[in-house]
Amino acid sequence: MPPLRPQPRFPENDTQPFWDATKGHQLTYQTCDSCKEIIFYPRRHCPNCGSQENTWNVSQGLGAVYTFSVIMQSRHPAFKDLGAYAVAYVDLDEGFRIMTNIVGIQDPTKDIQCGMRVKVRWEDQGEGEISLPMFEPA
Ligand SMILES: [Zn+2]
Secondary structure (H helix, E strand, O other): OOOOOOOOOOOOOOOOOHHHHHOOOOOEEEEEEOOEEEEEEOOOOOOOOOOOOEEEOOOOOOEEEEEEEEEEOOOOOOOOOOOEEEEEEEEOOOOOEEEEOOOOOOOOOOOOOOEEEEEEEEEEEEEOOEEEEEEEEO
């Protein structure tokens, strides 16, 4: 088994609910109880109004590629055997943007387009500690 990708360092007070939800393959995001702003990445306060009252929601995991870049070579032990891989921003239908990888394709230099519809695909890490949300063509 290849080395794990870099992992969050727990305890992680602000993002723990997000990571806990990944174990059940749920992609979560927050909405502000005060101004209704969509909050992502996970954090304690609303970046729009500063409120610390927010609600966790579960995304359907469907969205579109906003932009992407193809990494041809990485020397990090967790990535060095991957070959070319794509790092992307995906816009989820609920209105938030996540940095992720596009997987489930033959050639990342040819098989990804901006605007392409994608759906979440989970990559479990280690012994069920967390799972990483990646995206494949929908
Ligand atoms: Zn707010």
